[in-house]
Amino acid sequence: MITYYSRPNCRLCEEGMSLLLLVQEDKEFDIVEVNIEDDDELHEKYMMKIPVVEQNGQIIQSGLLDYITLLEEIEG
Template sequence: MHIRLYTKTNCPLCEKAKAVLMELQADMAFTIEEVDIYQDDALLEKYQLMIPVVELSGETIAYGMIEKETVRKRLRAAQNS
């Protein structure tokens, strides 16, 4: 599985989201790709107020305050499908 994490620099929520994902990696196999929305105008326009955004298979599964259990449930569901 592959997670895309949309972030921006100097973002405490983004750092917390990354830490949550790294904790989950200890139990589940997935890769994390971090994407800075300030490198792409379309992404900046799309996600500006939602950051951080966690995306799995092209679907947004969490944004803002990232809760570990919410992401864990979505990852498990994706593993079992």
């Protein structure tokens, strides 16, 4: 399972989700999207890093995401 930290009206987050969905075509995994604005602690932790892709408690990538890194790092 991938946890995807983002927020509304974030173009980088929308682009990152599109990349994740492309990777999901090659690997089988679920995505849970978390709006950091719903949680003060998450907002403080990730507001300058979003989008953030996390799997098994490990951050795989944040900010400007790229397909190759996601494909290589995500366990499917």
